[in-house]
Amino acid sequence: MTEQVLVWVLDDDEAIRFVLERALRRAGYETRSFDSVTAISTALDSTQPDVIITDIRLPDADGLTVLAYLQERDLDIPVIAMTAFSDLDQAVSAFQSGVYDYLSKPFDLDQVLAVVARASAIPSAAPVAVHEPAESGQLIGDSAAMQEVFRTIGRLSRSSIGVLLTGETGSGKEVVARALHQHSPRSGGPFIAINTAAIPAELLESELFGHEKGAFTGAHARRAGRFEEAAGGTLFLDEIGDMPLPLQTRLLRVLAEGDYHRVGGRDLLRADVRVLTATHQDLQRKIAEGSFREDLYHRLNVITIELPPLRDRDEDIPLLARHFLRQAAMEMGLEEKHLAPETIVALQQKAWPGNVRQLQNLCQQLCVMAPGEQILPEDLPASLKQKGSMAETDDSWPAALQSWARKAMFNGQTDLMNEARTELEKIIMDCALDYTGGKRVEAARLLGLGRNTLTRKLKEFEEKQQADL
Numbered sequence: 087m088t089e090q091v092l093v094w095v096l097d098d099d100e101a102i103r104f105v106l107e108r109a110l111r112r113a114g115y116e117t118r119s120f121d122s123v124t125a126i127s128t129a130l131d132s133t134q135p136d137v138i139i140t141d142i143r144l145p146d147a148d149g150l151t152v153l154a155y156l157q158e159r160d161l162d163i164p165v166i167a168m169t170a171f172s173d174l175d176q177a178v179s180a181f182q183s184g185v186y187d188y189l190s191k192p193f194d195l196d197q198v199l200a201v202v203a204r205a206s207a208i209p210s211a212a213p214v215a216v217h218e219p220a221e222s223g224q225l226i227g228d229s230a231a232m233q234e235v236f237r238t239i240g241r242l243s244r245s246s247i248g249v250l251l252t253g254e255t256g257s258g259k260e261v262v263a264r265a266l267h268q269h270s271p272r273s274g275g276p277f278i279a280i281n282t283a284a285i286p287a288e289l290l291e292s293e294l295f296g297h298e299k300g301a302f303t304g305a306h307a308r309r310a311g312r313f314e315e316a317a318g319g320t321l322f323l324d325e326i327g328d329m330p331l332p333l334q335t336r337l338l339r340v341l342a343e344g345d346y347h348r349v350g351g352r353d354l355l356r357a358d359v360r361v362l363t364a365t366h367q368d369l370q371r372k373i374a375e376g377s378f379r380e381d382l383y384h385r386l387n388v389i390t391i392e393l394p395p396l397r398d399r400d401e402d403i404p405l406l407a408r409h410f411l412r413q414a415a416m417e418m419g420l421e422e423k424h425l426a427p428e429t430i431v432a433l434q435q436k437a438w439p440g441n442v443r444q445l446q447n448l449c450q451q452l453c454v455m456a457p458g459e460q461i462l463p464e465d466l467p468a469s470l471k472q473k474g475s476m477a478e479t480d481d482s483w484p485a486a487l488q489s490w491a492r493k494a495m496f497n498g499q500t501d502l503m504n505e506a507r508t509e510l511e512k513i514i515m516d517c518a519l520d521y522t523g524g525k526r527v528e529a530a531r532l533l534g535l536g537r538n539t540l541t542r543k544l545k546e547f548e549e550k551q552q553a554d555l
Contacts, residue, residue: 090116091114091115091116091136091137091206092115092116092117092118092133092135092136092137093110093115093116093117093118093135093136093137093138093139093202093206094117094118094119094120094126094129094135094137094138094139095107095110095117095118095119095120095139095140096119096120096121096122096123096126096138096139096140096141096144096149096152097119097121097139097140097141097144097168098121098122098141098144098145099141100121102141102191103119103121105195106119106139106195106198107119109195109198109199110199110202113199113202115202118135122144122145122146122147123144123146123147123148123149123151123152124146124147126138126140126152126155127152127155130155130156130159130161134161134163135163136163136164136206137163137164137165137166137186137202137205137206138152138163138164138165138166139165139166139168139198139202140152140165140166140167140168141167141168141169142167142168142169142180143169143170149167150165150167150179150180150183150185152165153165153183153184153185164186164187164205164206165184165185165186166185166186166187166188166189166198166201166202166205167180167185167187167188167189168188168189168190168191168193169188169190169191170190170191170192174225174236174239174240174265174269177233177236177237177239177240178236178239178240178243178269180240181237181240181241181243181244182240182243182244182269186201186205187201187204187205187237188237188240189201190230190233225258225261225262225265226402226405226406226409227399227402227405227406228401228402228405229394229399229401229402231394231398231399232394232399232402235262235391235393238389238391239262239265239266239269239391240269242266242269242270242389243269243270244270244271245270245271246270246271246272246360247360247388247389248341248360248361248362248363248385248386248388248389249263249266249362249363249388249389249390249391250326250363250364250365250386250387250388250389250390250391251263251362251363251364251365251390251391251392251393252364252365252366252390252391252392252393253364253366253392253393253394253395253441254366254393254395254441255366255440255441255443255532256396256440256441256442256443256444257366257393257394257395257396257441257442258393258441258442258443259324259364259366259393260279260322260324260364261442262391262393263277263279263320263322263324263362263364264277264322266320266362267319267320267322267360267362270320270360272318272319272320272360274318274319275316275317275318275319275320276315276316276317276318276319276320277316277319277320277322278312278315278316278319278320278321278322279322279324280293280294280312280321280322280323280324281324281325281531282323282324282325282326282328282329282333283324283325283328283531284325284531287330287333290329290330290333291332291333291336291349292305292309292311292349293311293312294311294312294313294333294336294337295311295313295336295346295347295348295349296308296309296310296311296313296314296348296349296351297309297311297348297349297350297351298348298349298350298351300350301348301349301350301351302349302350305349305350308348311348313340313346313355313357313359314355316359317358317359318358318359319359319360320359320360320361320362321359321360321361321362322362322363322364323337323361323362323363323364324363324364325364325365325366325367326363326364326365326386327365327366327367327369327372327378328367331377331378331379334378334379334382335379337382338379338381338382338385340357340361341361341382341385341386342385344356344357345357363386369383369387370383395438395441396438396441396442396444396445397436397437397438400434401434403430403433403434403445404425404430406442406445406446407425407430407433407445407449408424408425410445410446410449410450411423411424411425411449411452411453411461413449414449414450414453414454415453418453418454420453420454421459423452423453423456423458423459423460423461424459424460424461425460425461426460426461426462426463428462428463429461429462429463429465429466432463432466432470433445433466433470436470440521444521447521447522448466448467448470451467452465452466467520469520487506490506491506508547511543512547514533515529515533515540515543515544515547518530518532518533526540526541
Protein backbone atom coordinates (compact mmCIF):
# COMPACT_ATOMS: atom_id res chain seq x y z
CA MET A 87 0.00 0.00 0.00
CA THR A 88 2.74 2.46 0.96
CA GLU A 89 4.63 1.91 -2.34
CA GLN A 90 1.86 3.80 -4.15
CA VAL A 91 1.79 6.76 -1.77
CA LEU A 92 3.70 9.83 -2.94
CA VAL A 93 4.79 12.31 -0.26
CA TRP A 94 6.17 15.75 -1.11
CA VAL A 95 8.48 17.49 1.36
CA LEU A 96 8.76 21.28 1.23
CA ASP A 97 11.52 22.84 3.36
CA ASP A 98 14.39 25.23 2.63
CA ASP A 99 16.66 23.32 5.04
CA GLU A 100 18.46 20.63 3.03
CA ALA A 101 19.27 18.62 6.17
CA ILE A 102 15.60 18.40 7.16
CA ARG A 103 14.60 17.41 3.62
CA PHE A 104 17.25 14.66 3.68
CA VAL A 105 16.16 13.29 7.07
CA LEU A 106 12.47 13.27 6.17
CA GLU A 107 12.98 11.72 2.73
CA ARG A 108 15.22 9.01 4.19
CA ALA A 109 12.71 8.12 6.92
CA LEU A 110 9.78 8.13 4.50
CA ARG A 111 11.53 5.95 1.94
CA ARG A 112 12.51 3.46 4.63
CA ALA A 113 8.83 3.30 5.54
CA GLY A 114 7.95 2.48 1.92
CA TYR A 115 6.77 5.87 0.64
CA GLU A 116 7.74 7.55 -2.61
CA THR A 117 9.12 11.02 -1.98
CA ARG A 118 10.01 14.23 -3.76
CA SER A 119 11.44 17.33 -2.12
CA PHE A 120 11.24 21.08 -2.82
CA ASP A 121 12.95 24.14 -1.35
CA SER A 122 10.38 26.82 -2.23
CA VAL A 123 6.65 27.43 -2.57
CA THR A 124 7.18 28.49 -6.18
CA ALA A 125 8.77 25.16 -7.06
CA ILE A 126 5.97 23.12 -5.55
CA SER A 127 3.32 25.29 -7.22
CA THR A 128 4.88 24.62 -10.64
CA ALA A 129 5.09 20.89 -9.93
CA LEU A 130 1.38 20.74 -9.07
CA ASP A 131 0.56 21.56 -12.70
CA SER A 132 1.85 18.17 -13.82
CA THR A 133 1.76 15.86 -10.78
CA GLN A 134 -0.35 15.45 -7.65
CA PRO A 135 1.04 13.84 -4.48
CA ASP A 136 -0.96 11.98 -1.86
CA VAL A 137 0.43 14.00 1.07
CA ILE A 138 2.39 17.25 1.37
CA ILE A 139 4.68 18.06 4.32
CA THR A 140 5.59 21.76 4.38
CA ASP A 141 7.53 24.12 6.59
CA ILE A 142 5.64 27.33 7.37
CA ARG A 143 8.54 29.80 7.21
CA LEU A 144 10.09 29.68 3.73
CA PRO A 145 12.22 32.23 1.87
CA ASP A 146 9.74 33.05 -0.90
CA ALA A 147 6.35 32.68 0.84
CA ASP A 148 4.40 31.29 3.77
CA GLY A 149 4.25 27.51 3.46
CA LEU A 150 0.51 27.60 4.09
CA THR A 151 0.00 29.28 0.69
CA VAL A 152 0.31 25.73 -0.68
CA LEU A 153 -3.27 25.29 0.53
CA ALA A 154 -4.38 28.16 -1.70
CA TYR A 155 -2.71 26.55 -4.72
CA LEU A 156 -4.52 23.30 -3.94
CA GLN A 157 -7.84 25.11 -3.73
CA GLU A 158 -7.23 26.85 -7.06
CA ARG A 159 -6.73 23.45 -8.68
CA ASP A 160 -9.62 21.86 -6.75
CA LEU A 161 -7.23 19.32 -5.20
CA ASP A 162 -8.04 17.69 -1.85
CA ILE A 163 -4.55 16.74 -0.65
CA PRO A 164 -3.70 16.49 3.08
CA VAL A 165 -1.12 19.09 4.10
CA ILE A 166 1.01 18.59 7.22
CA ALA A 167 2.57 21.83 8.48
CA MET A 168 5.85 22.11 10.40
CA THR A 169 7.50 25.02 12.19
CA ALA A 170 10.27 25.76 14.66
CA PHE A 171 8.49 28.93 15.81
CA SER A 172 5.30 27.56 17.29
CA ASP A 173 2.75 29.45 19.33
CA LEU A 174 -1.00 29.21 19.84
CA ASP A 175 -1.98 31.75 17.19
CA GLN A 176 0.13 30.04 14.55
CA ALA A 177 -1.23 26.59 15.44
CA VAL A 178 -4.81 27.86 15.25
CA SER A 179 -4.14 29.73 12.01
CA ALA A 180 -2.70 26.58 10.45
CA PHE A 181 -5.72 24.45 11.35
CA GLN A 182 -8.16 27.15 10.28
CA SER A 183 -6.36 27.36 6.93
CA GLY A 184 -7.12 23.68 6.46
CA VAL A 185 -3.97 21.73 7.37
CA TYR A 186 -4.40 18.07 8.20
CA ASP A 187 -1.99 18.24 11.14
CA TYR A 188 0.59 20.52 12.68
CA LEU A 189 4.02 19.50 13.98
CA SER A 190 6.56 21.59 15.88
CA LYS A 191 10.32 21.27 15.31
CA PRO A 192 12.33 19.46 16.44
CA PHE A 193 9.94 16.65 15.59
CA ASP A 194 9.95 12.96 16.35
CA LEU A 195 10.28 10.89 13.14
CA ASP A 196 7.92 8.21 14.46
CA GLN A 197 5.32 10.92 15.01
CA VAL A 198 5.81 12.22 11.46
CA LEU A 199 5.40 8.74 10.00
CA ALA A 200 2.27 8.13 12.07
CA VAL A 201 0.70 11.39 10.87
CA VAL A 202 1.61 10.64 7.22
CA ALA A 203 0.05 7.17 7.57
CA ARG A 204 -3.21 8.67 8.85
CA ALA A 205 -3.21 11.42 6.24
CA SER A 206 -2.68 9.02 3.36
CA ALA A 207 -5.46 6.74 4.58
CA ILE A 208 -8.13 9.32 5.53
CA PRO A 209 -9.32 12.05 3.14
CA SER A 210 -8.66 15.51 4.54
CA ALA A 211 -11.50 17.94 5.21
CA ALA A 212 -11.88 20.94 2.95
CA PRO A 213 -10.72 24.20 4.52
CA VAL A 214 -13.42 26.22 6.21
CA ALA A 215 -13.17 30.00 6.15
CA VAL A 216 -13.60 31.55 9.59
CA HIS A 217 -12.66 34.77 11.27
CA GLU A 218 -9.10 35.71 12.19
CA PRO A 219 -8.04 34.40 15.62
CA ALA A 220 -8.01 36.80 18.55
CA GLU A 221 -5.17 37.42 20.94
CA SER A 222 -4.18 34.33 22.89
CA GLY A 223 -3.70 36.12 26.21
CA GLN A 224 -1.31 34.41 28.60
CA LEU A 225 -1.32 30.94 27.03
CA ILE A 226 2.42 30.59 26.57
CA GLY A 227 4.83 27.70 26.26
CA ASP A 228 7.48 26.05 24.09
CA SER A 229 7.34 22.69 25.90
CA ALA A 230 6.05 19.60 24.13
CA ALA A 231 3.09 19.42 26.54
CA MET A 232 1.98 22.96 25.71
CA GLN A 233 2.53 22.43 21.99
CA GLU A 234 0.04 19.56 22.24
CA VAL A 235 -2.43 21.89 23.97
CA PHE A 236 -1.98 24.42 21.14
CA ARG A 237 -2.60 21.73 18.54
CA THR A 238 -5.77 20.61 20.30
CA ILE A 239 -7.10 24.16 20.45
CA GLY A 240 -6.30 24.50 16.77
CA ARG A 241 -8.17 21.29 15.93
CA LEU A 242 -11.20 22.55 17.85
CA SER A 243 -11.13 26.07 16.35
CA ARG A 244 -13.87 25.27 13.83
CA SER A 245 -16.09 23.56 16.39
CA SER A 246 -18.37 24.56 19.24
CA ILE A 247 -18.18 21.20 21.00
CA GLY A 248 -17.92 21.14 24.79
CA VAL A 249 -14.52 20.56 26.40
CA LEU A 250 -13.53 19.35 29.88
CA LEU A 251 -10.31 20.94 31.16
CA THR A 252 -8.41 19.07 33.86
CA GLY A 253 -5.27 19.94 35.79
CA GLU A 254 -3.98 21.15 39.11
CA THR A 255 -5.07 24.45 40.64
CA GLY A 256 -3.28 27.35 38.98
CA SER A 257 -2.24 25.40 35.86
CA GLY A 258 -4.13 27.74 33.51
CA LYS A 259 -7.48 26.09 32.87
CA GLU A 260 -9.40 29.38 32.56
CA VAL A 261 -6.73 30.78 30.23
CA VAL A 262 -7.20 27.74 27.97
CA ALA A 263 -10.98 28.16 28.17
CA ARG A 264 -10.65 31.77 27.00
CA ALA A 265 -8.36 30.66 24.17
CA LEU A 266 -10.90 28.02 23.10
CA HIS A 267 -13.55 30.76 23.00
CA GLN A 268 -11.35 33.28 21.19
CA HIS A 269 -10.40 30.74 18.55
CA SER A 270 -13.91 29.50 17.81
CA PRO A 271 -16.92 30.40 15.66
CA ARG A 272 -18.46 31.91 18.84
CA SER A 273 -15.64 34.37 19.51
CA GLY A 274 -17.90 37.30 18.62
CA GLY A 275 -20.18 36.43 21.55
CA PRO A 276 -19.56 36.87 25.28
CA PHE A 277 -17.29 34.72 27.42
CA ILE A 278 -18.88 34.23 30.85
CA ALA A 279 -16.92 32.44 33.59
CA ILE A 280 -18.27 31.27 36.92
CA ASN A 281 -16.52 29.37 39.70
CA THR A 282 -19.14 26.94 40.98
CA ALA A 283 -17.12 26.33 44.17
CA ALA A 284 -17.10 30.01 45.12
CA ILE A 285 -20.89 30.46 45.23
CA PRO A 286 -23.07 29.03 48.03
CA ALA A 287 -25.11 26.04 46.85
CA GLU A 288 -28.42 27.75 47.63
CA LEU A 289 -27.53 30.67 45.30
CA LEU A 290 -25.83 28.77 42.50
CA GLU A 291 -29.03 27.68 40.75
CA SER A 292 -30.26 31.27 40.48
CA GLU A 293 -26.80 32.41 39.41
CA LEU A 294 -26.74 29.93 36.55
CA PHE A 295 -30.34 29.97 35.34
CA GLY A 296 -31.68 33.30 36.63
CA HIS A 297 -34.92 33.80 38.55
CA GLU A 298 -38.32 35.42 38.27
CA LYS A 299 -39.57 38.19 40.55
CA GLY A 300 -40.86 36.69 43.79
CA ALA A 301 -39.27 33.28 43.18
CA PHE A 302 -37.77 33.38 46.67
CA THR A 303 -37.20 35.83 49.53
CA GLY A 304 -35.16 38.73 48.23
CA ALA A 305 -36.02 38.16 44.56
CA HIS A 306 -37.40 41.65 44.02
CA ALA A 307 -37.01 41.60 40.25
CA ARG A 308 -36.43 39.22 37.38
CA ARG A 309 -32.74 38.43 36.93
CA ALA A 310 -31.00 36.85 33.98
CA GLY A 311 -28.69 33.94 34.74
CA ARG A 312 -25.29 33.16 33.32
CA PHE A 313 -26.78 30.96 30.61
CA GLU A 314 -28.72 33.97 29.30
CA GLU A 315 -25.75 36.31 29.64
CA ALA A 316 -23.58 33.91 27.61
CA ALA A 317 -26.09 33.60 24.74
CA GLY A 318 -24.27 33.35 21.43
CA GLY A 319 -20.95 32.80 23.20
CA THR A 320 -19.30 30.55 25.76
CA LEU A 321 -20.11 29.67 29.37
CA PHE A 322 -17.15 28.43 31.41
CA LEU A 323 -18.02 26.45 34.55
CA ASP A 324 -14.90 26.22 36.69
CA GLU A 325 -14.53 23.64 39.49
CA ILE A 326 -17.42 21.60 38.12
CA GLY A 327 -16.49 18.80 40.54
CA ASP A 328 -17.87 20.91 43.41
CA MET A 329 -21.32 21.39 41.87
CA PRO A 330 -24.11 20.03 44.13
CA LEU A 331 -25.88 16.90 42.85
CA PRO A 332 -29.30 18.56 42.28
CA LEU A 333 -27.67 21.18 40.06
CA GLN A 334 -25.74 18.47 38.24
CA THR A 335 -29.12 17.05 37.25
CA ARG A 336 -30.30 20.41 35.92
CA LEU A 337 -27.05 20.96 34.03
CA LEU A 338 -27.31 17.51 32.47
CA ARG A 339 -30.78 18.35 31.15
CA VAL A 340 -29.59 21.62 29.66
CA LEU A 341 -26.69 19.89 27.93
CA ALA A 342 -28.87 17.05 26.69
CA GLU A 343 -31.99 18.99 25.65
CA GLY A 344 -30.70 22.52 25.21
CA ASP A 345 -33.40 24.31 27.22
CA TYR A 346 -34.18 25.34 30.81
CA HIS A 347 -36.44 27.45 33.07
CA ARG A 348 -35.51 30.34 35.30
CA VAL A 349 -35.99 29.64 39.01
CA GLY A 350 -39.70 30.19 39.65
CA GLY A 351 -40.40 30.62 35.94
CA ARG A 352 -42.60 28.84 33.42
CA ASP A 353 -41.11 30.08 30.15
CA LEU A 354 -38.88 27.55 28.44
CA LEU A 355 -35.62 29.26 27.44
CA ARG A 356 -33.17 28.05 24.81
CA ALA A 357 -29.53 27.66 25.89
CA ASP A 358 -27.55 29.10 22.99
CA VAL A 359 -24.14 28.57 24.60
CA ARG A 360 -21.03 26.51 24.27
CA VAL A 361 -20.30 25.00 27.69
CA LEU A 362 -16.69 24.53 28.79
CA THR A 363 -15.97 22.95 32.17
CA ALA A 364 -12.91 22.53 34.37
CA THR A 365 -11.86 20.70 37.50
CA HIS A 366 -8.72 19.91 39.47
CA GLN A 367 -10.43 16.90 41.07
CA ASP A 368 -10.57 13.23 40.10
CA LEU A 369 -14.14 12.97 38.80
CA GLN A 370 -13.91 9.19 38.51
CA ARG A 371 -13.24 9.01 42.24
CA LYS A 372 -16.13 11.38 42.95
CA ILE A 373 -18.40 9.15 40.84
CA ALA A 374 -17.34 6.16 42.93
CA GLU A 375 -18.09 8.15 46.09
CA GLY A 376 -21.53 9.09 44.74
CA SER A 377 -20.89 12.85 44.70
CA PHE A 378 -20.77 13.26 40.91
CA ARG A 379 -23.18 11.94 38.29
CA GLU A 380 -21.65 9.42 35.93
CA ASP A 381 -23.97 10.39 33.06
CA LEU A 382 -22.97 14.04 33.43
CA TYR A 383 -19.30 13.03 33.42
CA HIS A 384 -19.73 11.18 30.13
CA ARG A 385 -21.60 14.17 28.69
CA LEU A 386 -18.74 16.50 29.67
CA ASN A 387 -15.87 14.15 28.83
CA VAL A 388 -16.31 14.10 25.04
CA ILE A 389 -13.12 16.15 24.56
CA THR A 390 -10.64 16.51 27.42
CA ILE A 391 -7.59 18.77 27.60
CA GLU A 392 -5.25 18.01 30.49
CA LEU A 393 -3.10 20.95 31.57
CA PRO A 394 0.38 19.91 32.71
CA PRO A 395 1.66 21.20 36.07
CA LEU A 396 4.43 23.79 35.85
CA ARG A 397 6.97 21.41 37.38
CA ASP A 398 6.53 19.15 34.33
CA ARG A 399 7.29 21.98 31.88
CA ASP A 400 10.02 23.90 33.66
CA GLU A 401 11.53 24.89 30.29
CA ASP A 402 8.57 27.29 29.97
CA ILE A 403 9.44 29.15 33.19
CA PRO A 404 11.79 31.74 31.56
CA LEU A 405 9.22 32.55 28.86
CA LEU A 406 6.33 32.78 31.34
CA ALA A 407 8.31 34.85 33.84
CA ARG A 408 9.41 37.30 31.14
CA HIS A 409 5.78 37.74 30.09
CA PHE A 410 4.50 38.20 33.65
CA LEU A 411 7.27 40.65 34.58
CA ARG A 412 6.55 42.73 31.48
CA GLN A 413 2.81 42.61 32.19
CA ALA A 414 3.26 43.61 35.84
CA ALA A 415 5.53 46.53 34.89
CA MET A 416 2.97 47.84 32.41
CA GLU A 417 0.05 47.50 34.83
CA MET A 418 1.87 49.24 37.70
CA GLY A 419 3.77 51.79 35.65
CA LEU A 420 7.15 50.49 36.81
CA GLU A 421 10.40 49.72 35.05
CA GLU A 422 10.50 46.26 33.53
CA LYS A 423 12.80 43.85 35.36
CA HIS A 424 14.61 40.75 34.13
CA LEU A 425 15.66 37.47 35.69
CA ALA A 426 19.36 36.75 36.00
CA PRO A 427 20.39 33.36 34.51
CA GLU A 428 21.11 31.94 37.97
CA THR A 429 17.65 33.07 39.13
CA ILE A 430 16.03 31.18 36.25
CA VAL A 431 17.95 28.05 37.27
CA ALA A 432 16.79 28.49 40.87
CA LEU A 433 13.15 28.88 39.78
CA GLN A 434 13.34 25.80 37.57
CA GLN A 435 14.37 23.74 40.58
CA LYS A 436 11.23 24.60 42.57
CA ALA A 437 8.15 22.40 42.88
CA TRP A 438 5.55 25.15 42.12
CA PRO A 439 2.53 23.69 43.94
CA GLY A 440 0.52 26.73 42.78
CA ASN A 441 1.68 26.29 39.18
CA VAL A 442 1.50 29.18 36.69
CA ARG A 443 -0.66 31.30 38.99
CA GLN A 444 2.00 31.08 41.70
CA LEU A 445 4.69 32.15 39.23
CA GLN A 446 2.54 35.09 38.11
CA ASN A 447 2.04 36.23 41.71
CA LEU A 448 5.77 35.92 42.34
CA CYS A 449 6.57 38.07 39.28
CA GLN A 450 4.16 40.77 40.47
CA GLN A 451 5.86 40.74 43.88
CA LEU A 452 9.36 40.87 42.36
CA CYS A 453 8.37 43.73 40.06
CA VAL A 454 7.68 45.83 43.15
CA MET A 455 10.15 44.49 45.70
CA ALA A 456 13.34 43.56 43.80
CA PRO A 457 15.79 46.49 44.24
CA GLY A 458 17.60 46.30 40.90
CA GLU A 459 16.72 45.99 37.23
CA GLN A 460 18.09 42.44 37.29
CA ILE A 461 16.45 39.98 39.68
CA LEU A 462 19.01 37.89 41.55
CA PRO A 463 18.44 34.67 43.55
CA GLU A 464 18.76 36.62 46.81
CA ASP A 465 15.80 38.77 45.73
CA LEU A 466 13.47 35.79 45.87
CA PRO A 467 11.11 35.62 48.88
CA ALA A 468 12.18 33.51 51.85
CA SER A 469 9.52 30.88 51.13
CA LEU A 470 11.21 30.12 47.80
CA LYS A 471 14.81 30.41 48.97
CA GLN A 472 14.24 28.05 51.89
CA LYS A 473 15.68 24.63 51.18
CA GLY A 474 13.77 21.57 52.22
CA SER A 475 10.44 23.39 52.28
CA MET A 476 7.26 21.35 52.44
CA ALA A 477 6.62 22.00 48.75
CA GLU A 478 9.90 20.28 47.83
CA THR A 479 10.02 17.42 50.31
CA ASP A 480 7.76 14.56 51.23
CA ASP A 481 4.63 15.08 53.30
CA SER A 482 6.40 14.91 56.67
CA TRP A 483 4.16 17.33 58.56
CA PRO A 484 1.98 14.62 60.21
CA ALA A 485 5.15 13.08 61.70
CA ALA A 486 6.29 16.52 62.89
CA LEU A 487 2.86 17.14 64.45
CA GLN A 488 2.98 13.76 66.14
CA SER A 489 6.43 14.51 67.56
CA TRP A 490 5.25 17.91 68.84
CA ALA A 491 2.15 16.39 70.51
CA ARG A 492 4.13 13.68 72.28
CA LYS A 493 6.75 16.16 73.48
CA ALA A 494 4.05 18.58 74.72
CA MET A 495 2.27 15.81 76.62
CA PHE A 496 5.55 14.63 78.15
CA ASN A 497 6.18 18.22 79.32
CA GLY A 498 2.76 18.36 80.95
CA GLN A 499 1.12 20.82 78.55
CA THR A 500 -2.66 20.92 78.35
CA ASP A 501 -5.28 22.29 75.98
CA LEU A 502 -3.31 20.86 73.07
CA MET A 503 -6.25 20.72 70.64
CA ASN A 504 -6.91 24.45 70.83
CA GLU A 505 -3.22 25.30 70.49
CA ALA A 506 -2.72 22.95 67.55
CA ARG A 507 -5.90 24.14 65.81
CA THR A 508 -4.92 27.80 66.24
CA GLU A 509 -1.39 27.30 64.94
CA LEU A 510 -2.61 25.16 62.03
CA GLU A 511 -5.14 27.79 60.94
CA LYS A 512 -2.60 30.60 61.26
CA ILE A 513 0.08 28.79 59.25
CA ILE A 514 -2.29 27.79 56.44
CA MET A 515 -3.80 31.28 56.23
CA ASP A 516 -0.35 32.89 56.15
CA CYS A 517 0.67 30.50 53.36
CA ALA A 518 -2.46 31.29 51.36
CA LEU A 519 -1.95 35.04 51.71
CA ASP A 520 1.73 34.71 50.78
CA TYR A 521 0.81 32.63 47.74
CA THR A 522 -1.85 35.09 46.54
CA GLY A 523 0.24 38.17 47.22
CA GLY A 524 -2.06 39.30 50.03
CA LYS A 525 -5.28 39.03 48.00
CA ARG A 526 -7.82 37.97 50.60
CA VAL A 527 -10.61 37.00 48.21
CA GLU A 528 -8.30 34.60 46.36
CA ALA A 529 -6.82 33.29 49.61
CA ALA A 530 -10.30 32.62 51.00
CA ARG A 531 -11.17 30.67 47.87
CA LEU A 532 -8.05 28.52 48.21
CA LEU A 533 -8.86 27.83 51.86
CA GLY A 534 -12.53 27.10 51.22
CA LEU A 535 -13.58 29.97 53.48
CA GLY A 536 -15.76 33.01 53.02
CA ARG A 537 -13.87 36.30 52.77
CA ASN A 538 -15.57 37.59 55.93
CA THR A 539 -14.56 34.44 57.83
CA LEU A 540 -10.94 34.86 56.76
CA THR A 541 -10.95 38.55 57.74
CA ARG A 542 -12.48 37.75 61.13
CA LYS A 543 -9.91 35.02 61.90
CA LEU A 544 -7.00 37.24 60.87
CA LYS A 545 -8.30 39.95 63.16
CA GLU A 546 -8.58 37.45 66.02
CA PHE A 547 -4.96 36.32 65.47
CA GLU A 548 -3.79 39.94 65.40
CA GLU A 549 -5.63 40.78 68.63
CA LYS A 550 -4.23 37.69 70.33
CA GLN A 551 -0.72 38.58 69.22
CA GLN A 552 -1.07 42.12 70.59
CA ALA A 553 -2.45 40.76 73.85
CA ASP A 554 0.52 38.42 74.20
CA LEU A 555 2.85 41.38 73.77
